[in-house]
Amino acid sequence: MTNWESRFSDRAQLMRRSAIREILKLTAQPDVISFAGGLPAPEFFPVERIQEATETVLSERGREALQYSTTEGMPELRQYIANWMGAGEMSISPDNILITSGSQQALDLIAKVLLNDGDTVVVEEPTYLGMLTIWKPYGLHFDAVPTDRDGLIVEELEPLLQRNPKAMYSIPNFQNPQGVTLSHQRREQLVKLLVKYGVPFVEDDPYGEMRYEGEFVPSVLRMEAAYRGSTGIDGSVIYCGTFSKVLTPGLRIGWVAAPDALMEKLVQCKQASDLHTSTINQFVTYEMVRDEAFFRGHIQKLRQEYRARRDLMLKLIEENFPAEVTWTHPEGGLFLMVTLPTSLDAGELLKQAVEQKVAYVPCNDFFIQDGVRNTLRINFSNARPEMIEAGIVRLGNIFKEALVAAPVK
Ligand SMILES: Cc1ncc(COP(=O)(O)O)c(C=O)c1O
Structure with a gap:
């Protein structure tokens, strides 16, 4: 039998699966509210426009497009x-x-x-x-x-x-x-x-x-x-x-x-x-x-919808997260980052969060330095407003309880 482990290149030995993709697997069940992936909102995908564009391409330049x-x-x-x-x-x-x-x-x-x-x-x-x-x-x-x-x-x-x-x-x-x-x-x-x-x-x-x-x-x-x-x-x-x-x-x-x-x-x-x-x-x-009319209009619509989700999330975080926690205020994009007091470990708390059917990404692997355990990334584009509300309330409770168990020194 071939011992594959011993035959991998030095480069392959250093390859790792992305921690995020692994977390995304855990959160694939439909009842989990996931703020983990960097996913756009699927309900805003321009499915019909893509269908129309595909039909045009296939009927007008099909042989070229498939070559x-x-x-x-x-x-x-x-x-x-x-x-x-x-x-x-x-x-x-x-x-x-x-x-x-x-x-x-x-x-x-x-x-x-x-x-x-x-x-x-x-x-x-x-x-x-x-x-x-x-x-x-x-x-x-x-x-x-x-x-x-x-x-x-x-x-x-x-x-x-x-x-x-x-x-x-x-x-x-x-x-x-x-x-x-x-x-x-x-x-x-x-x-x-x-x-x-x-x-x-x-x-x-x-x-x-x-x-x-x-x-x-x-x-x-x-x-x-x-x-x-x-x-x-x-x-x-x-x-x-x-x-x-x-x-x-x-x-x-x-x-x-x-x-x-x-x-x-x-x-x-x-x-x-x-x-x-x-x-x-x-x-x-x-x-x-x-x-142009479609593309510009589509980007405008995404900006409007994501702005509303960001605003909702920031408001709910303000209302539900304990005073010891801080977070960024993004002017755009899909994410914000939350910093917990150093007495808390975002990776450990994720286990409880997933049990309570809500997920985020701990940020330790995004840092070059080792040992940053108290930050987490939250995506605000993918979950619908009612899910954002339920998920942020749950996270707020998890962080509050964790702070009672491990107060800031
Ligand atoms: C900073 C950054 N760069 C690159 C990518 C890769 O994007 P794609 O390959 O879909 O263009 C992402 C995806 O989330 C990203 O966040």
Whole structure:
């Protein structure tokens, strides 16, 4: 018999299943109120529009849509994304856009193309677990920049960039897991440092369109280009985008925007990996987004609905969580992060929560440092209002009882 364990590559030995996906399995029963996944609300998926778009694609370009296609992706979709990202302020070439299977694949390709074993990478802390899951098997050293309500604390960044890390990764808008956004002023400081040190900066932006309050802030990509007096993708920023949150994640259509030299390597890497992203899904996505009235209206509707759910959740948290607990106030996105007193362990309390049919994600694995046990991520987009109400009341009671048993010292 083959002993498989002894034959795994060093890289595979370092791979782990995502803790979130494991929790999601526990919460798959219909009677569990889950605030755990980063799931959009399925009741707002544009099912009929997707059906209509699929029929149009199949009847008008069916044979092309079902054929193998180029690695770079559907030209019209790449052009659409280039215009959308440029928003009249940048003139982005579609040659700098590669369509990927979700932005998750973009993160995988970037790692394969840029990272060697043992490299140092700078990240904000806490950061997206899905990125850590892909990048950790490279045996990296992560340098963590702390965050506050305005995103990563840029003052703490320069000494880390001076050591010439291989790359930096950040989610400037409505960050996962905290929901916080990097302020305009900090973006200005950040782009100066990026231009000074030339360290590749991966801007992961799945939630940028989902703003419910406050002023729009331009992407780091756009601000870095403007600071250099450029309007194209030719600096140190690599931008990852996705249609997962603005249409549906099931189509798996994302993209990466990168400078020419890196784009060539990303294309080679994607070609080796899966040839190209699903042709028909790209065609269907394009068919929907080129219908401006639909696409804009749909994003507006999502903003309205998610804003209402966020507001409801914040109000209920205020009313039901004990005074010793704090939480973030996201201006957009799908998540907020709760901090319990250090006498409580969010992972332990999850067991009780699941018994009481409510779930969240403990955030310890989102941190680079060990031992942060008192934070948890709550998703507010997926559960219906009556479920949000029932779930937050239950969590409030669990936290109150736990505090009686383990009071703050
Ligand atoms: C920060 C971040 N990046 C990337 C992704 C991956 O998104 P997708 O692969 O669906 O585009 C997610 C998904 O939740 C995310 O939160």
